[in-house]
Amino acid sequence: MKTFVAARLGAMIAILVALTGVMFILQHISPLDPVKAQLGAQASADAVAARREALGLNEPVLVQFWHYLTGAASGDLGTSYRTRHPVLSDLGDFLPATLELAMFGLVIAILLAVLLAFSTTLRWRGASLLRAVLFTGSSAPMFLLGILGLIVFYQSFGWLPANGRTGLPNPPDGPTGLLTVDGLLHARFDVVADALHHLILPALVIAIGPAVAIGRVLRSSLLGDIDSDYARTARAKGLSEGAIMARHVLRNSVGAALSMTGLQVGLMFSGVLVVEQVFGWPGIGQYIAQSIPVADFPAIAGVTIMLGAIYVFINTAVDLLQAAADPRIAITGG
Template sequence: MLQLIAKRVAAMVVILLVLTAVLFGLQKVSPLDPAHAMLGANATAPAIAAQRHLLGLDRPLPDQFGHYLAALLQGDLGESYRTRSPVRADLGTFAPATVELMLFALAFALVLAVLLAVGTTLRWPGARVFRLVLFVGASAPPFLLAIAGILLFYAHLGWLPATGRTGIADAPTGPTGLLTVDGVLAGRFDVVTDALSHLVLPALAVAIGPAVSIGRVLRSSLVGTIRSDYVRTAHAKGLRERQVMVRHVIRNSLGPALSMTGLQAGLMFAGVLVIEQVFSWPGVGQYMAQSIPVGDFPAIAGVTLLLGAGYVVINTTVDLLQGIADPRINV
């Protein structure tokens, strides 16, 4: 197990270094001059030259990359050209909203996937209808699901809010930045329920597609495991159906589903950025959407690094969970 952890962590570090190098290279081939962007359109040539020297842009590329990498290791992502604030501070403001939405979307996806896989495998009543609803939902793009959800549950039924994170003006803003957690810590359960009501529609819009993909893989694995010899032996020993499912079937079927979960996490990151625009969700998607038109490369690179690091960490965690679920995995 220790060998598996060491290999996966080393691979994670290498991938993040490659991502950093790619972002640095894109910044260098970009026609936008960082010094000119920071000083404004009316800046003089001497002022731009002085700013380039201050930023170290007149140094050799290897020195610039080393300085860029050292700054990243210290948490310095540069200064946003648009907000004139450190990108790290901006991400500290916008990232908690995205993290909260991503966590709930992933939780919804896993719950729906398990219900789909186990329900159809064991032929629960209503499982076919549930499967049909999920498959229809997964066939539509997330933004279309989001719009349909707003029209049905907000405009027509009035059950759920359509935009924003909360409708409470004095909602707590710390210490985690996650409204559901901060509401519990502050004893503000009105904030918790309001935040949950705002999370349902965007989280489901992101989760339905990945839920079907994960559920189909899990169901296929469950069917294959149920037909295996050791499961038939467990039944022959007189074990109850629940014991067989928990002890033998589910655990031995998790590997492929965990792999699919890691792959779907990357798609969910992309889906979250789009969904944030539909629901006016104040996360990094909004921050990035406002930064792209003005060529705010530090902000764009900061968001890209954050999402890339999140994707790599999730997949590394999935690999380690596979090792726990199946001790035979050691590479």
């Protein structure tokens, strides 16, 4: 098991170094001069030369890459050309909103996936309708699904808000930046309720696609194990089908679903960036959308490295969880 963990952690580090290297190369070959982007096009030659020296741009490329890599590892992602603030500081302002939306989307996706897998495997009443609704929703682009949700649930029925994280004028501003958590910590249950009200629609939009993908994999695994020897033994003891699924079949079937969940979490973050534009959500999607038109490369690279790190970390955690659930994975190396 120790060898398996070390191999996965080593692979994670290697991927992150490679991603950082790609970002460095793109910045190095970009026609945009980072010094003039910081100082302005009218800066004097002496000011430009001094700034290049201060940024280490006159050093050999390998030395520059080493500084870039070690800086990224320590949290130094450069300074945004647009905001003039450290990129890490900007991400600290925008990331909590994105994390909160992604986490609630993931919770909804898992709940829908389990409901889809169990209902169709056990042939519950209404399972066909649930399956049809989820499959139809997953086939539509996220931005279109978001617009349809706004038309139906905001414009037509007025049940859910159209944009933003909260409609309250004085929500708490810390310590986590997650309104649902901060509302609980400050005993502001009005903030929690309002934040959940704003989260429902965008979280549901980003959850439908992953829910179908995870649910299909889980259902396939459940169908493969439901007629196994241990399931027949449990059935002979008089256990109900639901109890057999929950107590015996699910643990042996969850490995493939965990792998799919890890993949879908990474895709979910890319979907969040689109959904944030539709719902006016003040997260990383807004930040990157404002940075791209002005070629704010440090901000773009910072967001890319951060999302890549989250994706790799989550998939590594999924691999370790799979190994914990089924030790045979660690023995065979996955």
